[in-house]
Amino acid sequence: MKKILYFLGMIAILTSCEDVVDIDTPTEPPRLSVDAVIRLDTTLASTTARIRVNLSSSFFDNNEPLSVKSVFIQNLDYAPEDPSKSNVLFFFEVAPGVYEGTKETSFFTTGKLSLHIEYNKEKYYAETEFVPTSPINKLEQGNETLFSGDETEVVISFTDDGTRDDFYIFDFDFNEYLVSEDEFYQGQEFEFSYFYGDSIKPGQEINISIMGADESFYNYMNQVIVQSSSGDQGPFQTPAATVRGNIFNITGIENLDDLQSIEQTDNFALGYFAVVQEFKQTIIIE
CATH class of the missing domain: 2.60.40 (Immunoglobulin-like)
Structure with a gap:
């Protein structure tokens, strides 16, 4: 059926007013902000993944591109056909705050993937698995x-x-x-x-x-879209209030199996790590 x-869409009703009103906007210390949503075309033999790293700023301001010490993804479940290849993908900065790395697509579609970022002597970690779509x-x-x-x-x-x-x-x-x-x-x-x-x-x-x-990831995006109104600000810019993703600060933590306890701390990064299948089409407006 x-x-x-x-x-x-959301409708904004604009009205004129002679009085000037001061509004206190939300403030929060800068945080590491990571856009690590990797979209896969599974028909391709290899994929160039892109990760953006920023430092969050005050409300209504743009995030600042950020250079970090290291960015890599590891897949302990991946066994490459070529023994000379590893189960780690290292990313390199190609523009301010933009990191890219290329790997065979099968690396992303099998097993558990973990993201590792080191910045300012602190280590950040996230994990995910590939999600297909229709x-x-x-x-x-x-x-x-x-x-x-x-x-x-x-x-x-x-x-x-x-x-x-x-x-x-x-x-x-x-x-x-x-x-x-x-x-x-x-x-x-x-x-x-x-x-x-x-x-x-x-x-x-x-x-x-x-x-x-x-x-x-669905719940995360739902919250961020609501807070950003899905307009020019975009869901990976600084939202009106902090929406917690799945990227944790693991500095000094030895046991990564207990992510639930890490979630209770206030020391975390903004953004999300996900690896998803994507189907895309283009339309030209008449």
Whole structure:
């Protein structure tokens, strides 16, 4: 059964006011901020992974790119076919705060992956496993609008895998994200509309992708999207309040098997480490 859901964007109502109002914005000491969401095209033999590292700043300010001592991913479950290759992927800085490393795609899709970052004599750690997703069946422009009549509708559909519980993250370009879970459409084709504001013009190219997620990453993205309003700020910039990801400060900790106890401390990094399958399509607005 095909179900259709229309996602309505947030509407900002602007009113004029003669009085100047001072607002106390949230403040917090700078933290290491890491965008380590690795999107995989599993049809490729090798993958160049990219990780961005920043130092968080005050509310409304941009994060500052950061150079760190080391960044690497380890996969103890991975056995390379070539004995000369290792189960560790080292990343190298290619631009301020941007680190890249290339490895065979099978390195990312098998077993447990752990991320290690060293900065300012402190060590950070996160772990994850590859999460698959479903391909896009259809992506087309619709004719419906919302309230102003200037919105642009895109219609997207995919078929959920009924053999597992799936969580999805949609990237609609321009730092616009959406999350969904298959509780009400498991094993079915699911179709919905997404509306862009009047900034979208005819002839404009939009890249839209569907990514897999486990429940923890789904919950994290759901919180960050709400706090960032999924606008120009984007879900990997400093949100209105701290959203805790899965990257822990493990300085001085010997036993990494007990991550639950590490979660209780206040010394952690912002951001998230995830390795997910991605299907992407492009649409040109008419």
